Amino acid sequence: MENFESTPKPEGAPECTVYYTPELVSKAIAELTAESARSAIEERGYFTLGLAGGSLIKMLSGLKKDTNEENKIEWEKWHVFWVDERCVPLDDPESNFGGAYETLFKDVPIPRENLHAIDDGLYEANEGASAKSAEAYDKELKSLSETILPKGDGGLPIFDLLLLGFGPDGHICSLFPNHSLVKVNDARWILPIADSPKPPPERITFSMPVVNMAKRKVFAAVGEGKAEMAKHILEDANKTDGSIPAAMVKDAEWLFDTTGSSKLTTTHVRFEFPGTPTLLGLDTKEED
Numbered sequence: 566m567e568n569f570e571s572t573p574k575p576e577g578a579p580e581c582t583v584y585y586t587p588e589l590v591s592k593a594i595a596e597l598t599a600e601s602a603r604s605a606i607e608e609r610g611y612f613t614l615g616l617a618g619g620s621l622i623k624m625l626s627g628l629k630k631d632t633n634e635e636n637k638i639e640w641e642k643w644h645v646f647w648v649d650e651r652c653v654p655l656d657d658p659e660s661n662f663g664g665a666y667e668t669l670f671k672d673v674p675i676p677r678e679n680l681h682a683i684d685d686g687l688y689e690a691n692e693g694a695s696a697k698s699a700e701a702y703d704k705e706l707k708s709l710s711e712t713i714l715p716k717g718d719g720g721l722p723i724f725d726l727l728l729l730g731f732g733p734d735g736h737i738c739s740l741f742p743n744h745s746l747v748k749v750n751d752a753r754w755i756l757p758i759a760d761s762p763k764p765p766p767e768r769i770t771f772s773m774p775v776v777n778m779a780k781r782k783v784f785a786a787v788g789e790g791k792a793e794m795a796k797h798i799l800e801d802a803n804k805t806d807g808s809i810p811a812a813m814v815k816d817a818e819w820l821f822d823t824t825g826s827s828k829l830t831t832t833h834v835r836f837e838f839p840g841t842p843t844l845l846g847l848d849t850k851e852e853d
């Protein structure tokens with residue numbers, strides 16, 4: 566695959582790459598995840614990955630193709646977490662863990678105890694589901710050694726990589742626009758939400774400081790449904806007032822397919838297309 570870049574990226578601008586198809590975005594996610602894993606494992610023997618749910622889940626299937634020996638994914642050194650989870654049984658179609666398990670983890674040799682799912686046994690009666698689950702998840706994460714999950718400023722955990730999605734309203738994790746949880750700016754890691762505007766109402770979520778403490782944050786913006794909000798997040802959303810939570814994520818990298826990037830006008834993007842450069846480049850987009 567060739568790489569075309571019509572102008573150098575302005576300093577401080579986000580890393581944005583456009584791939585021709587969703588399948589190529591999925592492949593890019595697999596490659597960057599495998600690369601992050603290799604470097605983390607080389608550095609301290611473990612890799613910590615935080616995953617969103619929703620439409621991101623099917624993008625994980627690219628990693629299945631990287632499971633063979635020659636790619637040397639050391640699955641047993643991975644620890645996987647969920648940046649947010651819905652308080653439903655893990656085998657419910659709404660479960661973020663369940664989706665990722667079916668898409669990827671049931672087919673790779675990762676120890677089940679390294680898949681840090683919420684404990685769905687805690688909320689059979691669904692009463693106080695989010696509060697109980699958040700407390701238990703927080704405890705589980707904090708019980709991990711510093712080697713597995715190092716801590717940074719304010720004692721916040723430093724995840725190696727977060728693969729994030731965003732909703733059409735600009736929410737990330739289960740941090741919704743203008744919700745009081747978006748602006749939580751203290752040492753809490755995991756927050757309960759019992760009034761999620763998107764069903765199901767009971768969920769748990771990483772806090773924004775935890776998201777921002779991660780070494781690497783990657784957004785996938787695939788499909789027409791993501792195009793308008795991606796443009797807003799990158800080009801004109803307020804980055805601090807909580808009206809668009811995704812805009813509060815600092816130093817994120819963005820992966821687009823062509824439709825996901827179709828509304829961008831001023832964002833500097835790098836194209837990774839197979840084929841001819843004559844179809845490509847910022848110049849072509851500006852003429853539209």
Ligand SMILES: O=C1O[C@H](COP(=O)(O)O)[C@@H](O)[C@H](O)[C@H]1O
Nearest residue numbers: 617618619620621730731732738
């Ligand atoms: O409810 C959720 O929504 C967001 C966005 O999902 P999408 O399907 O619109 O891409 C997701 O990132 C989050 O993890 C999930 O719980």
